[in-house]
Amino acid sequence: MARKISMKQAINEALDLEMRRDPAVIVMGEDIVGGAGSPGEEDAWGGVLGVTKGLHAKYPGRLLDTPLSESAYIGAAIGAAACGMRPVAELMFLDFMGVCFDQILNQAAKFKYMFGGKAKTPVVIRAMVGAGFRAAAQHSQMLTPVFTHVPGLKVVCPSNAYDAKGLLIQAIRDDDPVIFCEHKNLYGHEADVPEEAYAIPFGEAAVVREGKDVTIVSYGLTVHRALEAAERLAKERIEAEVIDLRTLSPIDWDTVLESVETTGRLVVVDEANPRCSIATDVSAHVVQEAFGALKAAPQMVTAPHTPVPFSPVLEDLYIPTADAITAAVSKIAPRAMAA
Amino acid sequence: MSTNPFPLDKADLMKAYRTMRTIREFEERLHVEFAKGDIPGFVHLYAGEEACATGIMMHLTDVDRIASTHRGHGHCIAKGVDVHEMMAEIYGKATGACRGKGGSMHIADLAKGMMGANGILGAGAPLVCGAGLAAKFRGDGGVGITFFGDGASNQGMVLESMNLAAVWNLPVIFVVENNGYAESTSVDYATAVDSYVDRASGFGLPGVTVDGTDFFAVYEAAGEMIRRAREGGGPALLECKMVRFFGHFEGDAQTYKAKGENDYNREHRDCLKIFAARVREAGVVTADEFAAIDREVGALIEDAVASAKAAPLPSARDLTTDVYVAY
Numbered sequence: 126m127a128r129k130i131s132m133k134q135a136i137n138e139a140l141d142l143e144m145r146r147d148p149a150v151i152v153m154g155e156d157i158v159g160g161a162g163s164p165g166e167e168d169a170w171g172g173v174l175g176v177t178k179g180l181h182a183k184y185p186g187r188l189l190d191t192p193l194s195e196s197a198y199i200g201a202a203i204g205a206a207a208c209g210m211r212p213v214a215e216l217m218f219l220d221f222m223g224v225c226f227d228q229i230l231n232q233a234a235k236f237k238y239m240f241g242g243k244a245k246t247p248v249v250i251r252a253m254v255g256a257g258f259r260a261a262a263q264h265s266q267m268l269t270p271v272f273t274h275v276p277g278l279k280v281v282c283p284s285n286a287y288d289a290k291g292l293l294i295q296a297i298r299d300d301d302p303v304i305f306c307e308h309k310n311l312y313g314h315e316a317d318v319p320e321e322a323y324a325i326p327f328g329e330a331a332v333v334r335e336g337k338d339v340t341i342v343s344y345g346l347t348v349h350r351a352l353e354a355a356e357r358l359a360k361e362r363i364e365a366e367v368i369d370l371r372t373l374s375p376i377d378w379d380t381v382l383e384s385v386e387t388t389g390r391l392v393v394v395d396e397a398n399p400r401c402s403i404a405t406d407v408s409a410h411v412v413q414e415a416f417g418a419l420k421a422a423p424q425m426v427t428a429p430h431t432p433v434p435f436s437p438v439l440e441d442l443y444i445p446t447a448d449a450i451t452a453a454v455s456k457i458a459p460r461a462m463a464a
Numbered sequence: 465m466s467t468n469p470f471p472l473d474k475a476d477l478m479k480a481y482r483t484m485r486t487i488r489e490f491e492e493r494l495h496v497e498f499a500k501g502d503i504p505g506f507v508h509l510y511a512g513e514e515a516c517a518t519g520i521m522m523h524l525t526d527v528d529r530i531a532s533t534h535r536g537h538g539h540c541i542a543k544g545v546d547v548h549e550m551m552a553e554i555y556g557k558a559t560g561a562c563r564g565k566g567g568s569m570h571i572a573d574l575a576k577g578m579m580g581a582n583g584i585l586g587a588g589a590p591l592v593c594g595a596g597l598a599a600k601f602r603g604d605g606g607v608g609i610t611f612f613g614d615g616a617s618n619q620g621m622v623l624e625s626m627n628l629a630a631v632w633n634l635p636v637i638f639v640v641e642n643n644g645y646a647e648s649t650s651v652d653y654a655t656a657v658d659s660y661v662d663r664a665s666g667f668g669l670p671g672v673t674v675d676g677t678d679f680f681a682v683y684e685a686a687g688e689m690i691r692r693a694r695e696g697g698g699p700a701l702l703e704c705k706m707v708r709f710f711g712h713f714e715g716d717a718q719t720y721k722a723k724g725e726n727d728y729n730r731e732h733r734d735c736l737k738i739f740a741a742r743v744r745e746a747g748v749v750t751a752d753e754f755a756a757i758d759r760e761v762g763a764l765i766e767d768a769v770a771s772a773k774a775a776p777l778p779s780a781r782d783l784t785t786d787v788y789v790a791y
């Protein structure tokens with residue numbers, strides 16, 4: 126039975142169902158119980174934004190609040206995964222990768238290859254990503270390209286509650302290390318979500334809107350901006366196809382290429398900074414593999430090459446907007462087309 | 465036949481000697497082979513430090529896990545990793561422990577509880593906290609041992625891990641292999657405390673410093689800590705003061721060492737000589753019995769080198785395999 130729940134609830138439900146199914150699933154992170162060791166432990170936070178609330182009571186001992194030591198506990202999650210557990214470690218904000226990146230980059234990502242195929246590291250690292258929370262430069266980045274660059278890691282960034290649940294369940298069941306990016310501005314976003322467990326395979330993009338004139342590729346929050354742009358463009362009789370990548374590594378090239386073969390036009394929308402980004406990656410791949418189909422140069426709509434600013438007036442300029450996406454489409458979809 | 469004054473029976477004394485001799489022979493031979501130019505990359509030798517790995521690993525089984533360092537050959541051998549596969553790995557061969565994809569600095573055998581040599585100093589400490597956590601959840605009585613040098617002792621992730629292990633009461637032992645040098649930098653320069661036991665107490669961990677050239681001192685101190693950890697008593701730190709016969713890596717001219725330091729250490733601080741002399745003088749193992757082990761180990765290493773040299777190289781196809789379980 127599907128009912129409307131928020132992305133935050135969907136993530137909580139995925140953790141709940143997987144912890145119930147598999148005793149090897151444990152969860153650790155700062156304040157994920159919240160209040161551990163405090164008088165109010167029973168009414169614990171359940172994470173800074175309450176994503177894990179209620180799980181501590183259901184699975185006592187299997188949610189571990191950690192000291193504020195990201196290297197130690199992210200590394201411990203990776204070590205436990207290499208020893209047969211299925212840990213889900215919450216890094217709170219992906220920006221905090223700076224203090225524990227070695228364990229992700231040089232340990233988890235490389236064990237399988239470096240040890241000649243003999244290791245398996247089924248760890249999930251959940252973290253909040255993205256701007257729009259007025260959280261400034263160190264709590265707002267979209268660092269997906271950094272992780273997508275690293276062989277051995279899988280990178281997931283859902284745009285809605287339904288995908289979040291199915292992709293997190295897949296991430297927990299997956300035998301490779303997964304960086305699971307949760308856009309903090311989507312936690313309240315609601316969608317129809319079935320009550321039961323279901324896994325969405327990685328590497329399968331979703332065509333969230335069909336159209337014949339231009340392909341808009343995105344992921345995370347900016348999928349919604351792309352859809353908003355597509356609705357406006359439809360009024361100008363430009364039909365945009367919107368593709369939600371859902372997972373960035375592996376990435377579903379086939380769906381992107383098939384769409385561009387039809388539309389001949391590509392706009393990639395990426396909340397990350399522009400250089401060496403998902404936008405450049407998708408654009409380059411399409412140019413290399415489908416050059417003949419392109420009727421115009423691919424366009425990239427990204428954040429600027431700056432840190433995330435604090436002042437709301439600046440931050441709102443930072444995140445790719447529906448206006449910017451519409452403008453990018455207009456640039457390559459000549460007015461003649463609408464006429 | 466005199467009575468055995470040691471905490472190990474004769475078979476285990478011979479096993480310990482065989483392990484230490486295997487490590488020594490392995491490393492001395494690599495020193496020679498590396499100089500010939502046949503071995504790619506970096507090699508960091510453990511010769512002189514054998515008593516530490518062996519004294520600790522004599523207490524462990526495959527259910528126990530260790531995380532090693534860049535100077536990991538000794539830990540691997542003492543943990544039971546196949547010597548032929550190790551040698552082939554160091555030569556970059558397809559038959560190597562990691563199919564030629566890891567090399568000297570990444571030899572691992574998870575089935576043996578060997579979670580990998582590690583090129584990132586101190587990185588094993590968080591990993592072994594995870595091993596200890598897994599053992600605790602499974603209730604299998606396993607312990608995790610992380611080795612790191614006096615150099616890596618100053619890494620933040622090691623210090624974070626000591627606190628985490630204490631907070632979670634993990635069955636984890638932190639072993640500082642203090643050979644006096646972080647590459648070429650003296651421990652006296654780079655570490656602000658005189659004793660790592662002081663560091664441990666700062667994290668609420670019991671700590672002991674032992675003479676790492678004395679197998680029995682290591683064996684007894686480690687045994688007590690491991691027993692305590694298995695029984696739920698939590699983590700501890702063991703500092704082994706030891707000597708490194710060779711340089712940081714092969715090819716290191718060791719200009720930072722005192723004149724005659726290596727000769728002195730080989731003469732007076734050789735853990736293998738000290739062990740053999742004590743056990744022989746006590747009349748528990750004879751010189752002939754030790755000599756027989758030496759011959760067998762010599763033949764084993766000879767065969768390992770010959771097989772490694774003759775082994776096939778990885779194929780081009782191997783470049784892109786084993787990145788993911790499924791992708």
